[in-house]
Amino acid sequence: MFRRPVIEFATRNVVTASEKDKVLNAMKTMVNLDIRRLPIVRGDKLIGIITMLDILDAIYSWISDKNTEGSLYSDIYMKSVIEIGTRSVISARPETPLGEVIALFLRHNFGSMPIVDETGRLVGIFTEWDVLKVASQLDFPHRVRDVMTRIVYVLTPYSTVMDVLEGITIYKFRRYPIVDETGKVIAMLHAKDVLRYFASDEVIEKIKQGAVEDIVSNYAINIAKSPIFVAKPNDPVIDVVKRMLEYDVGGVPVVNEEGTAVIGMVTEKTLMLLFEGSAE
Template sequence: MTVRVSDVMTRNVVAVQESTPIEVARRTLLSRGFFALPVRDHRGRLVGIVTEADLLPPEPGDGRTVGDVMTTDVISVPRHLAASVASHRMVTYGFRALPVVEGYDTDLLVGIVTRRDLLGEPEWARRRGPTYRVWKWLRRPAPVSPLRGPSRRTTAQDVMTWVVAAHEDWSVERAAKELTGHGFTALPVVDDDDRVIGIVTEWHLLPDPLTGRRAHTVGGVMKRDVITARPDEPVSDVVRSMAVHELRAVPVVDGTGRLAGIVTRRDLLC
């Protein structure tokens, strides 16, 4: 049985319009735990997509709208496409989410499919029963509550959050479960002394786009050349580093290289 995009996608998609203020889009991302929002017109047709990166850095009184920052050259997938093909496109182009449209000849937005939806889908999930619905609920993104009051967040330690650390001998299934279960963007990989030796993301855990196979352990897929930040590093430097290297998360380490936390794009949106 072929699993289609429509079998794993989110149907009640949250979308914005070109006229939506940037601050509204930012609050929507944070409150819902999303990392991208499709943009549709008044007829429900896909016209663009806006991501966390488009909304950084947050600026007080920013009067721009989603139409000013969104990407209009959007790659979408039809709902009847095989989920394996959607996974291939995500790996090939480095996407975290793909808007889903009704068919090849229409831009009518009907859903969105993410890497999280495609990670390690078990055989029983294909039966679409009550257990499947529980599985989908557990894999929902974790919402982030925006900080209240005056912001004094000037260094990495002011914005970093707690994160599970993985080990090289972890199975990719375990790493995928931790990522999807907690809504993490990435997992730092540490040695027995809690020193950061790598990082693994959703992208690393998706099956190979050509063979459909993937490595068995985190050590076989993780990125070993890791860019990190110091706890006292200015947030502006972290933002710049993430932009230059196109990163979604930066581990924070102390003077001995031990993991202290992680800074993600979502942390910087608050």
């Protein structure tokens, strides 16, 4: 499998943004199609990429800047995607072996890789989610404890949207178990829930009115829309992978046997550890 061309495992009908598209339009597209990134094109040539995290980082930076004189709407939402996104994008060719691309993901902590032909034309994109699909086809003997991270950013029912933005930007966490006073997981918040919140018509209207403080002081649990399921350290990894695909989530909290404490997380990135040594 690892010798086969990456294009066989990639998404070919790629949704893109034009370099002149506004960030607001990109947000709406990501939310409506449940995707996390948009390659930026000029014509059919790849010139950059904008991700969900680029947008949330920009929002957090604007809110955190005490010297900002403009408005969040004009300074971020109405900017062109190329101003917020990344211009230097590492890409693969359609014939690049799958194993080589996964090895690059592991080495450089990539979350996606656009695929271009010899003329620079965008012909596909390979993402962490595609790696998850590959993993679901293999027979891994590992248990959750072998791939989980033990560093977890846990929220309470009183954590705010601003707390989440800080966690995303500063600590680079994209998924947040929300626990009650006993330590039980009562909700799951993913970064895509936060993007959906900031892209909603109600929030956009408040932003236009300058009520940014009201928006970020909202409790995070109020915007947590992701499905909940948890794993335990001894669960087979392949079962968790298949449930992640079924539930359309990129991260799962790992709890102790009693279910009273979150002790780790399994994410798309941690699951790539399964490929170490075999993808080259």
